[in-house]
Amino acid sequence: MLKIFWVEDQFHWIDKFKIILENTDLENTALKTTELLKESNKAEKFAGNTQQNEVSVYKFYESASQAINQNKDVPDIVLLDANMNGDNDAGLSLSKLINHTWPAVPIIFLSEHSGTSTEQKVFEESQVTDFIAKHQQNIEQVLCWRIKALLRKSKVSNAAFDQIQNIKQNKIATNGPSSSDTNYIRSSNLVIDLLTWAVYWHGEKLMNPKNSQRPLAPTPRKILRYLVEASPLPLTTGQMEEKLELDRFNYASYRQHIKTLRHSFEDACERQGESGFIEKNQQGHGIVTFGDEGAYCWKT
Numbered sequence: 001m002l003k004i005f006w007v008e009d010q011f012h013w014i015d016k017f018k019i020i021l022e023n024t025d026l027e028n029t030a031l032k033t034t035e036l037l038k039e040s041n042k043a044e045k046f047a048g049n050t051q052q053n054e055v056s057v058y059k060f061y062e063s064a065s066q067a068i069n070q071n072k073d074v075p076d077i078v079l080l081d082a083n084m085n086g087d088n089d090a091g092l093s094l095s096k097l098i099n100h101t102w103p104a105v106p107i108i109f110l111s112e113h114s115g116t117s118t119e120q121k122v123f124e125e126s127q128v129t130d131f132i133a134k135h136q137q138n139i140e141q142v143l144c145w146r147i148k149a150l151l152r153k154s155k156v157s158n159a160a161f162d163q164i165q166n167i168k169q170n171k172i173a174t175n176g177p178s179s180s181d182t183n184y185i186r187s188s189n190l191v192i193d194l195l196t197w198a199v200y201w202h203g204e205k206l207m208n209p210k211n212s213q214r215p216l217a218p219t220p221r222k223i224l225r226y227l228v229e230a231s232p233l234p235l236t237t238g239q240m241e242e243k244l245e246l247d248r249f250n251y252a253s254y255r256q257h258i259k260t261l262r263h264s265f266e267d268a269c270e271r272q273g274e275s276g277f278i279e280k281n282q283q284g285h286g287i288v289t290f291g292d293e294g295a296y297c298w299k300t
Contacts, residue, residue, distance in 0.1 A: 001052065001053055001054055002026055002027065002052070002053040002054070002076045002151075003053070003056070003073065003074075003075040003076050003077075004021055004053055004054065004055045004056070004075060004076065004077055004079065005056055005058075005064075005067075005075035005077070005079070005105075006055055006056065006057050006078075006080075007058045007059075007061075007064045007078075007079070007080050007081055007094060008058075008059065009059045009060065009081060009084045010081075013081075013110075014057055014059075016140070017110075017140065017143065018055055018057065020140050020144065021053060021144075022052065022053050022054075023052055023053075024052060024053070024144050025052045026052070026053060026144060026147050026148050027148075027151060056075070060085070061084050061085070061090045061093070061094065064094055065094060065097055065247065065248075068094070068097050069097070069101065069246060069248050069249065069253065071101055071102075071217055071219050071253075071257070072256070074102055074105065074208075074214070075102070075105060076105070076151070077108065077147060078102075078105055078106070078107045079108050079109075079110050080094055080095060080107060080108070080109050080110070080111075081109070081110060082109055082111040082112075082113045082119075082122065083111070083112070083113060083118070088113075088118055089121075091111070092118075092122050092125060092126060095107050095109075095122065095127075095128055096125070096126050097247075100246070101218065101246070102217075102218065103218055104218075106129040106130075106150050107127070107128045107129055107130075108129060108130045108132060108150065109122060109128060109130070110132050110134060110143065111132070111133070111134060112133070112134050114131055114132065114133030114134075119131050130146055130150065132146060183195050185225060185228055185229065187228050187231065187298065188300040189202045190228065192221070192224065192225050192228065194225075197218060197221045197222075198215070199216060199224060201265055201268045201269070202268070202269075202272060204268040204271055204272055205268070206221075206264045206265065206267075206268055207267065207268070208264070209260060209264050209266075212267065216260075216261075216264050217260070219244065219246075219257055220257045220260045220261045220264070222243075223240060223244070223257050223258070223261065224261055224287075226240065226243045226244075227287065227297060227298040228298045230297070230298070231297060231298040231299065231300070232299055233297060234291070234296060235295060235296065235297065236294060236295040237249070237250060237254045237294040237295070251294035254296070255294075258287055261287055262277065262278050262281060263278075265277040265286065265287075266278050284299060285299055285300070286298070286299065
């Protein structure tokens, strides 16, 4: 099941696309888009179907940016409208935030401003994959075709990336990075690859604790890097906010990312037949809570 993050403020577009995005198999093309279009106005058509995709719709810039900053559930693909509630730069601002928070997630603009200076600005100032005009023939099919093509391309790129990562991981696990290699940060048995942001603990790559097939999300990895670089000194919520350059970063966000990191370390230990990382944190090793001011530090 794909997770689609969609920002759109006009209800008629939501009504037009949502049922198709939810019920089209965008990964395997098992369901024909043309068949869905013929019955898209009949909700009972899908009453007994297993939903193919999870579509989260945000109608306001503020709610979308808050969800992105919370970084709880990384989507597979993002759909953005360029203009929201009269703000021509709303989509652009969100795309920049997504580039920063979810750098590996592809972005498609679905907009009425295709072929305008708005589209030019989006491509010049952010990392956007595609820009689709809403007003065109067979737009529902066009959107599904483009999403499928983008996902196929991403799978090929990810497969090649994973092969390179496996080679690098085996090398690191066996020999460790060279002491003169500035592309790595090392602290005891922790290795952070600064080129790919991959993180290894005793040679085991840290993965997303909610989905072991996904890598650890970017923000927790960056938090870990800054904690290691500051070690043995702690970093407060305010200090971490400055380093991350994120809007509305607070102690609740900081604490959630630390929780994610701790469970990711714990999972890596369990894959090696060990456990106890979280217990070691409580004993003053690893990611340690510091004082009552919302601070954390890395201690070996």
